[in-house]
Amino acid sequence: NAGVTQTPKFRVLKTGQSMTLLCAQDMNHEYMYWYRQDPGMGLRLIHYSVGEGTTAKGEVPDGYNVSRLKKQNFLLGLESAAPSQTSVYFCASSPGTTSDTIYFGEGSWLTVV
Amino acid sequence: DQQVKQNSPSLSVQEGRISILNCDYTNSMFDYFLWYKKYPAEGPTFLISISSIKDKNEDGRFTVFLNKSAKHLSLHIVPSQPGDSAVYFCAARDPWNNNDMRFGAGTRLTVKP
Numbered sequence: 001n002a003g004v005t006q007t008p009k010f011r012v013l014k015t016g017q018s019m020t021l022l023c024a025q026d027m028n029h030e031y032m033y034w035y036r037q038d039p040g041m042g043l044r045l046i047h048y049s050v051g052e053g054t055t056a057k058g059e060v061p062d063g064y065n066v067s068r069l070k071k072q073n074f075l076l077g078l079e080s081a082a083p084s085q086t087s088v089y090f091c092a093s094s095p096g097t098t099s100d101t102i103y104f105g106e107g108s109w110l111t112v113v
Numbered sequence: 114d115q116q117v118k119q120n121s122p123s124l125s126v127q128e129g130r131i132s133i134l135n136c137d138y139t140n141s142m143f144d145y146f147l148w149y150k151k152y153p154a155e156g157p158t159f160l161i162s163i164s165s166i167k168d169k170n171e172d173g174r175f176t177v178f179l180n181k182s183a184k185h186l187s188l189h190i191v192p193s194q195p196g197d198s199a200v201y202f203c204a205a206r207d208p209w210n211n212n213d214m215r216f217g218a219g220t221r222l223t224v225k226p
Contacts, residue, residue, distance in 0.1 A: 004156070035216075042117070042202060043157070043216040058213065090156055101147070102214060104156030 002026050004105035006091050012111045013081045021076040021108050023091030030096040032074035036087040049074055081112045116140045117205050119217035127225055132190040134220050136203030143205040148177060148188050151200045193224045
């Protein structure tokens with residue numbers, strides 16, 4: 001039972017490099033999210049999507065872009081990585097507005113040097 | 114602007130005793146509150162929730178209490194077990210902002226045998 005799968009799990013980037021984090025869910029969920037977790041800050045929402053082809057900004061969207069071309073996939077892009085983007089990134093999904101539960105992936109550890 | 118706050122970064126209790134984790138919020142429009150549990154190197158998993166129209170919800174050893182007038186909720190774990198050792202995140206849903214889920218910074222619970 002895969003649930004929410006993130007790739008890659010670990011990545012080290014140099015400042016200015018670009019990369020894409022891939023999230024896939026097999027639960028046919030409408031909503032998908034990208035969060036980042038930093039010490040003392042909890043989980044902060046970067047971007048989210050309420051359905052295929054839609055995206056919206058969350059609490060901390062600057063420096064990131066997202067795409068939801070297929071319902072099951074949600075991509076998070078860093079166009080020009082900065083050390084401030086060193087964090088643990090979590091993808092999540094939920095059935096929709098009536099759901100009270102978000103299902104998380106295992107996380108992706110990103111270090112920007 | 115942290116709308117959900119967990120002011121205790123850590124808590125240590127003896128096995129068999131009660132664990133009480135606290136959470137405060139500032140947005141009176143939040144309509145649903147959740148607790149998530151996170152083990153190291155894993156994504157958060159849903160634990161228990163409560164609607165804003167209730168003041169208590171119980172599930173086995175876990176009980177969540179909501180005090181709307183004080184904008185405060187708490188998670189009680191009785192009896193505490195070593196396997197409960199994890200980071201606990203409080204979260205609140207904002208129905209006026211696309212059901213945006215706001216998380217607290219987390220409390221690390223250690224249950225000693």
